Amino acid sequence: MTALVMDSPLQVRASGRNAAFSPLRYPGGKAALANFFGDVIERLGISNARYVEPYAGGVGAGIALLRQDRVQELVINDIDPAVHSFWRAVVEYPDKFADLVVNTPLNVDEWRNQKHVYREANESNYLALGFAFFYLNRTNRSGILNAGPIGGMDQSGNYKIDARYNRQQLAERISRIGELSSRITVISLDGASVARQYAGDPSSFTYIDPPYVEAGGSLYLNSFTYRDHAQLAKSLDRCPDGNWIVTYDPSDFIRRIYAKHDVREYELNYSANRTGKARELLIASRPVARVLA
């Protein structure tokens, strides 16, 4: 218990506006950290930085930084075939994807079709699989993939299936990403190997947001074991002088496996009309810890 009692937490000012750049809803997504990361990258003096997310999900922060030209390149890695297909399809076929966003019906029959495509998980048709993932992400309750549609199967709820699906706005986000596609690399490897590849690279900033230790399994693909968490920490032990940050839910286990590094709590402060403060752990490489000091 005592391990959680330490210095006052790092205060990080959340930027809610940044959440509006990624087309995906990600429960607990980290778009709000974009400005904080942008400032860290600046203070580290990395020019034309490559921003890498080995556990990408919605890549909220990365998309915001790229759109604001605060980073030059973006590397999106996710091992979930549906998430990977989504990013690959958006980057390679932004126009076709945007057309699907605008023209696909929003009703329970179509929801069933998309669910079927998602369940089949045929990666060779990554446009169809990526779109099915996106469709369910935008029409399901809380964006949770194994939940039902907003409003229920009988659409009797107050909010309906289209409540989080603004066609024009989402198509616009897709198109904007398409315009930046020459600066985006999409891969699907194990996150620890991507962290190993980039975390020591002086021209990269790597943000590592692995599945939580105590995650509800239904938010996203989560077969991450204690051993996986420990292996990732070991990979980072080899590059203490790289430019990287890891975030986690507060846990003594995580504090132990990152004992060689700077581990602190941080508090995300939302602007006046947003709710609450979330407290999490932030682990920083040596150069990052120096600029945070």
Ligand SMILES: C[S@@+](CC[C@H](N)C(=O)[O-])C[C@H]1O[C@@H](n2cnc3c(N)ncnc32)[C@H](O)[C@@H]1O
């Ligand atoms: C916490 S989420 C990342 C959220 C993201 N930072 C955002 O702001 O939206 C973790 C992601 O890691 C992916 N994932 C799980 N295990 C992985 C692994 N071994 N390698 C790479 N990605 C993995 C999941 O598919 C999920 O999208």
